[in-house]
Amino acid sequence: GIITICSFISPTREIRHFARQIIGTADFLEIFVHAPLGTCEQRDVKGLYAKARAGQIHGFTGIDSPYEAPEAPDLEIRTDQISEEEATQLLFHFLLPHIQIAQNPPTDSDRNHNH
Numbered sequence: 001g002i003i004t005i006c007s008f009i010s011p012t013r014e015i016r017h018f019a020r021q022i023i024g025t026a027d028f029l030e031i032f033v034h035a036p037l038g039t040c041e042q043r044d045v046k047g048l049y050a051k052a053r054a055g056q057i058h059g060f061t062g063i064d065s066p067y068e069a070p071e072a073p074d075l076e077i078r079t080d081q082i083s084e085e086e087a088t089q090l091l092f093h094f095l096l097p098h099i100q101i102a103q104n105p106p107t108d109s110d111r112n113h114n115h
Helices: 013-023 037-043 048-053 084-098 108-113
Strands: 031-034 075-078
Touching (some): 031 084, 037 048, 075 084
Parallel strands (some): 031 075
């Protein structure tokens, strides 16, 4: 099997609800990577937040376009309070119990005989 982690800019609850419907509730985990606006602006090496504040970019989430924080995420990672390594470990330890690994995965021999 394949385990896929997708990251989306999803500024509204409606968009996140739509994603949950498409993926399916059983396979969808909402993880809120929480970076306050000030933190995002401090980390912005491309200067996009400054351009948005100057009116050079329109529809920028958190500046002139709304952002709705998740109401009940499965996990919240406060990136302004922990390091990247700690955030990665937090995510890994949260996801690990959700991953089902086959007890007896098929071998190459099994795959070749099933044709």
